[in-house]
Amino acid sequence: MNRVVIDKDRCKACEMCVSVCNKELIEISDELNAKGYHPVELHDPEQCTACGLCALVCPEGGIAVYKAKKAG
Numbered sequence: 001m002n003r004v005v006i007d008k009d010r011c012k013a014c015e016m017c018v019s020v021c022n023k024e025l026i027e028i029s030d031e032l033n034a035k036g037y038h039p040v041e042l043h044d045p046e047q048c049t050a051c052g053l054c055a056l057v058c059p060e061g062g063i064a065v066y067k068a069k070k071a072g
Helices: 016-020 053-057
Strands: 003-006 026-028 040-042 063-066
Antiparallel strands (some): 003 063
């Protein structure tokens, strides 16, 4: 399964990742991080294609994307 790891304490809620997610799976959280920002979170991770655009545009380097290997 594809996996997206968001370092919520690095997030400054710039929403760049929100704007590039073609599946609209990233949204702003209601919680606050250590810096006082509302970090992003991934909802419905099973729908993620692991395109990596969110990680590419994150200016804080706070997103890592792991694509599942295909069997056989």
